[in-house]
Amino acid sequence: xxxxxxxxxxxLRDARLNQGRTLRDISSGAxxxxxxxxxxxxxxxxxxxxxxxxxxDALDVPMSTVLREVSDRFAAAEDLSDVAMMTSIPDTVPxxxxxxxx
Amino acid sequence: xxxxxxxxxxxLRDARLNQGRTLRDISSGAxxxxxxxxxxxxxxxxxxxxxxxxxxDALDVPMSTVLREVSDRFAAAEDLSDVAMMTSIPDTVPxxxxxxxx
Numbered sequence: 545x546x547x548x549x550x551x552x553x554x555x556l557r558d559a560r561l562n563q564g565r566t567l568r569d570i571s572s573g574a575x576x577x578x579x580x581x582x583x584x585x586x587x588x589x590x591x592x593x594x595x596x597x598x599x600x601d602a603l604d605v606p607m608s609t610v611l612r613e614v615s616d617r618f619a620a621a622e623d624l625s626d627v628a629m630m631t632s633i634p635d636t637v638p639x640x641x642x643x644x645x646x
Numbered sequence: 647x648x649x650x651x652x653x654x655x656x657x658l659r660d661a662r663l664n665q666g667r668t669l670r671d672i673s674s675g676a677x678x679x680x681x682x683x684x685x686x687x688x689x690x691x692x693x694x695x696x697x698x699x700x701x702x703d704a705l706d707v708p709m710s711t712v713l714r715e716v717s718d719r720f721a722a723a724e725d726l727s728d729v730a731m732m733t734s735i736p737d738t739v740p741x742x743x744x745x746x747x748x
Contacts, residue, residue, distance in 0.1 A: 548695035548709065592692055593650035606724050607650065611717035618710035 546621050550587030551614045552596070557585040559603050559610070573602030648723050652689030653716045654698070659687040661705050661712070675704030 560570055567585075571578040576595060583589040584599070591599065600607045662672055669687075673680040678697060685691040686701070693701065702709045 545699065545709075548698060550695075590692065590694055593652075596650060597647065606720065607647075608717045608720035608724055611713050611720060615710045615713035615717055618708065618713060622708050622710055 545625065546618060547587065548614070549584075549590050551617045552591065552610065553585045553587040555610050555613045555617075556599055556603065559605050560585075563603065565603075570599065570602045574598040647727065648720060649689065650716070651686075651692050653719045654693065654712065655687045655689040657712050657715045657719075658701055658705065661707050662687075665705065667705075672701065672704045676700040 560567070567578050567582055571581040574581065574595070575598060580589060580595075581599065584591045584595070596610075597607060600610055662669070669680050669684055673683040676683065676697070677700060682691060682697075683701065686693045686697070698712075699709060702712055
């Protein structure tokens with residue numbers, strides 16, 4: 545399953561790159577250090593609610609749009625995980641081995 | 647504009663109450679202290695990505711569903727804020743007063 549901060553980071557990074565803008569540009573607009581923004585984009589830091597709102601403002605992307613895109617990414621991963629569960633062969637071998645060992 | 651952790655907290659709390667479940671039930675399922683879960687629900691603590699995933703698991707609600715609902719709440723607030731901006735009377739008086747004072 546994806547990790548929320550990774551997905552948020554990728555969505556923010558994609559939005560910035562689609563606008564052809566630099567980390568420096570967004571970090572100064574959002575009043576956050578360039579290093580911190582970079583860590584948020586790479587999923588290495590959890591952005592606080594306020595910081596995320598500032599970054600969305602600096603990108604001129606509504607928070608609802610970022611969250612919707614992150615939600616869609618999770619939905620796609622959840623569907624894949626459902627398919628994997630439905631199509632996987634029940635793995636009973638370790639159970640049997642365990643009972644033999646007992 | 648809403649604050650992300652408040653909206654997440656309310657969505658989690660609504661999901662729990664709709665299931666008729668207690669803080670104790672969800673906190674033990676998510677392996678988080680009852681006090682911490684309560685603070686997250688009230689928007690007093692930012693939940694880490696991992697903690698939010700655990701709470702969603704304990705509630706048996708997909709992360710995508712929680713995020714979608716939070717996104718919808720922001721979208722509604724953003725629409726209201728757009729309407730407010732479009733219908734507000736341009737407030738030029740302070741500007742004029744300022745120029746008179748200068």
